[in-house]
Amino acid sequence: MTTSPDVPALAGPRVYWHTAASLIVVLLAAVFAGRHWTAVGTAAERLAAADRGWLLVAATASVSTWACSALVQQGAVTQPLPAGRLVAAQFAASAANHVLPAGLGATAVNWRFLTRCGLTPTHTAGALALKATASATTRAALIVVLALASPGILRLPPPPSVAPALLVGLAGIATVLLTRPLRTRMGTLLWAALTDFRAVHELPGRVAALWGGSLAFASLHALVVYAVTQALHLPLPVSQVALVYLAASSAAALLPTPGGLGSLDAALGLALVAAGAPGGTAASVVLGYRLLTVWLPLAPGLLVLGVLIRRRHL
Template identity: 65%
Template sequence: MTAGRRLSGGVRGGRVSWHAGISLLVLVCAGILARRHWPVIEEGVGRLAVADRGWLLVATAATIATWACSALAQQGAVTRPLPAGRLVAVQFAASAANHVLPAGLGAGAVNLRFLTRCGLPVTRSATALAVKACAGTAVRGCLIGGLALACPGALRLPQVPATARTATVWAVAAVVAAVAAALLAGPLRRALRCVLLDVRAVHEVPARAAALWGGSLAFAALHAAVVIAVTQAIDLPLPPARVALAYLAASSAAVLLPTPGGLGSLDAALALALTLAGAPAGAAASTVLGYRLLTVWLPLLPGLVALGLLIRRRVL
């Protein structure tokens, strides 16, 4: 038993160290890029300082609403009712924890603890988180597909050499093959079966299914609305649909780099996506800064305080 605990602790420690190393590397690269393009960032800060306050208030309201939508989606992922007020507070705290630990580990740990505190078994709580994540991924894919059809030519990729494209295709194929092989393995196959059983149980209750999919859709749409509102505040001449598509594509790509809250990876991807969509570099930097200010830096300290209070009151 002791050896098993040591092995488990070593595996978890190895994973955390691996994530921390990748996160540190991405942050260092982001810092180097920021130093090289500091005039653009300075111009972006200047644009944001004189932005329209009304649109910034709209962006703030959309940010606050994302926590309620996340709570709605989490409620939809389980069949038993959860305390609504505490659930929203937990999502607020989880968003802060997510910006401290890499690859969504913070939010996942907070929600897992809350669900187990509500009486769900650990396995059932973990599958509830997986159901919510799968619904969010599916919704983002549908939104990207719909917006790409509505805005043909908006997703323009930067020119890369043919050898790089070939290497990328082979790398993606290798990842898909590795994922497929992992899913066919015994433990993961059983875990996938549990997730599918939970998905079926949730969809047998129409109200829960509506909460799951409606909350997931609203969560993604509201984050896109925050970016749109910031672009309107700085008078960025881009159609809202293109801005939403740029954000959804960038945030989906940033998931591949496990940094805390997408810090660095999402910033670079969103700035690149907005620039490719036709935004000037300074305006793209202003949009990224405004989005990060509203969704990360302003709520971070209150979120961590809320996390501490929830732990103190044994909600977590």
């Protein structure tokens, strides 16, 4: 029995590529930790005197968001996905999302994971689109319900400030509709997405995972913010904090920064001040939220990303 000479030739470049990718993500972890160490230290100092019980609640809620994200991704496909690798991929995706703008990091990680699990590119695109749609729809529904329950808290911007965004969106839609290749491709993807949507919603378990996981994911992030406010003895009701967070994070999503860094910080800080929080306390809340959801998990998440790449799960 002889071994094909093509096997080493094909395996060699793949091994080198995976090793190089693993080293790159480890280097990224070190660079990000070094560049933002001052912010991490400042947040830690301001939270040193905070209530440890509430901080534990916030940390638990932050960790639970990765399981919820995995639940949503499973709910977006009909075939079963490996549970352990799925959770690890969501942890890695959350870290990658803070490296690349506009959610490209998480999208790239989930794309590679789903295709490695055997999904075709078309079905992968449909699954990611369904996950994003469920997330956006759930957030919008929560904002509406909380705004109706707490009138006067949420103030919409005047029409002139949203006009440029509407014009850009209409121009993009017109470009797609007027360009035949794009129109054909979009039509194919839309039909495939609708087919996957129907297939997923014929399975009650997938429906519960998709929509229940999306609701839990948004609620847990709001719980992190609320727990930090309570740890810092900021007397704001949970419904008000949740509405402030959801509105601020939705507005920050319009700016393509990695993980909403800068945009979410500013929007959430201003929203907390508008809700009655002192400026210094609002800044501490934002730093605490970032510490628990970004800075502490960032380096481990990038390391997990490197391991997944090295083991060819991505």
